[in-house]
Amino acid sequence: MTDLTADAQALAQASAQPGRNPAAPGGARTVASAVTPAVVARLAAGITTAGDPELVHTTAPLTGERLATLPQSSPADVEVAYELARRAQKNWAALPVRRRAAVLLRFHDLLLRRQDEILDLIQAETGKARLHAFEEVLGAALAARHYGRSAQRYLRDRRRGGALPVLTHTLEARRPKGVIGQISPWNYPLELSVGDALPAFVAGNAVVNKPDTQTALTALWARELLIEAGLPADLWQIVIGDGPVIGPAVVRHADYVSFTGSTRTGREVAQQAAARLVGASLELGGKNALLVLADADLDKAAEGAVRACFSSAGQLCISIERLLVHRSVADEFLARFAARTSALRLGGGLAYGADMGSLVSERQLETVTRHVEEAVKAGARVLAGGRARPDLGPLFFEPTILDGVTPEMAVCAEETFGPVVSIYRFDTEDEAVAAANSTSYGLNSSVWTRDQRRGRAIAARLHTGTVNINEAYAAAYGSVGSPMGGMGDSGLGRRHGSEGILRFTEAQTIASQRLLPIGPSLGMDDEKFAALFTTGLRALKALGFK
Ligand code: NAD
DSSP: OOOOHHHHHHHHHHSOOOOOOTTSOTTOOOHHHHSOHHHHHHHHTTBOOOSSOOEEEEEOTTTOSEEEEEEOOOHHHHHHHHHHHHHHHHHHHHSOHHHHHHHHHHHHHHHHHTHHHHHHHHHHHHOOOHHHHHHHHHHHHHHHHHHHHHHHHHHSOEEEOOSSTTTEEEEEEEEEOSEEEEEOOSSSTTHHHHHHHHHHHHTTOEEEEEOOGGGHHHHHHHHHHHHHTTOOGGGEEEOOSOHHHHHHHHHHHOSEEEEESOHHHHHHHHHHHHHTTOEEEEEOOOOEEEEEOTTSOHHHHHHHHHHHHHGGGGOSTTOEEEEEEEHHHHHHHHHHHHHHHHTOOBOOOSSBTBSBOOOSOHHHHHHHHHHHHHHHHTTOEEEEOOSBOTTTOTTOBOOEEEESOOTTSHHHHSOOOSSEEEEEEESSHHHHHHHHTOSSOOSEEEEEOSOHHHHHHHHHHOOSSEEEESSSSHHHHHOTTSOBOOSGGGEESOBSHHHHHHTTEEEEEEEEEOSSOSSOOTTOOHHHHHHHHHHHHHHHHHTTOO
């Protein structure tokens, strides 16, 4: 790790400015009082960079004011990061799994104890409500506990059936890939940096992580905490810079790539990884649907739909942007859903209380505004929300429900990634399933019915990596022992469960042969060998060997 202390001191001068937070109640802590220049300088020292780096500024979405000034890594710095990580990985991989797992379990406890620090940072960098920032603490803690407790089981050598029963002794072993190149987005910066890094570490790897610059402080804080929990400092390198500039360098040196972000960038990353013949897991976008069946508990469905559509202001890959309602209950459901949506409290204080926070960037606000305005111009009706709220902060947009959306409107099929949901009505189950599946994406879906069996039958017909029955997204996402990811344009590979850790390993088969070789021997001619083995194969099948 490059020693940046001196640079960091200098950066601190230029960093966070005293800020105002109009959405915070009088006297409450502000972004500027929580993320001080000293905090920024301390965290910035964890970035792998050298010499006289170019600086980049980030802005607090809640106030529009300067949040941090950070040094950027160059492609050459990325190379250095890989060298440092590669060296550290050798010793780390030599430790028993249980020692590596203990670091995750200590991290779990530290995270819960120090959660207020990271909740402040997540809110400051993303503008989301504290409750939604807490979801990240929850997700990261669940992953830390799961892989801390289960890694030995996932990674242990497994006895497999040998080529010849008794005579061939076969083991399947799991070896770490080496150094994982991890590229992560801004929307769930704790969960999507640390949540994927933890299984990589416990499997014996190092990680070179490029978080989004906007949310770099969150990733840097998580790294600091993992080091406190016992992770060797060089094992997790964090590089900061423009995606198109240093992203390809991260992929160029990686032994495996773990990417989370848009489908467009995911395709580029996949092509680069394929050209190098290294594997990649890609967690990409979605246009997720929620189905309200005629027998659903409408109060619970309306409450769940609010969470599904507006958590993190809809900037959640698994959030719902299409709501399909059975025609017989549509009016009743919509009245409840719209009332709950209109009652949501928007706010940006660094405390619990707000139901929804701000968008993260001008780019997000522009997309959300464009999708809503175009749809309304083309005839869609606004059932709730529909406008930006500059009175609360520069990037607030109301939770919005649109009815009468038609296929030519961008909001119908494109991922908005904001607090906007469109309503569609259906008459039959087949119609609902066809509508839900009428997208190239396949990330998440949600089904509301009193009949669990029927819910599971519908789930089997939905083309999405996760299906939640009577829940928005948290039931499947929080089930960290089970895989999570996308079908179709929503990605490749899975996080969580066995796939979520085994992707960071190479399978190695070790077979030892005893007594009889698998070939003609002891003077046996080829024909006799073939005849003997033909008889043997028939016998093995007849005896039920697998
Ligand atoms: P993005 O693709 O623009 O950026 C993601 C990351 O890739 C950032 O760190 C960015 O700097 C980097 N990047 C950009 N260009 C690159 C390049 N050419 N090479 C390598 N890296 C590059 O996505 P975003 O707008 O930051 O994130 C939002 C998207 O992420 C949405 O589509 C959302 O659905 C998706 N997402 C998916 C999941 C999931 O688990 N499936 C989770 C969160 C977000």
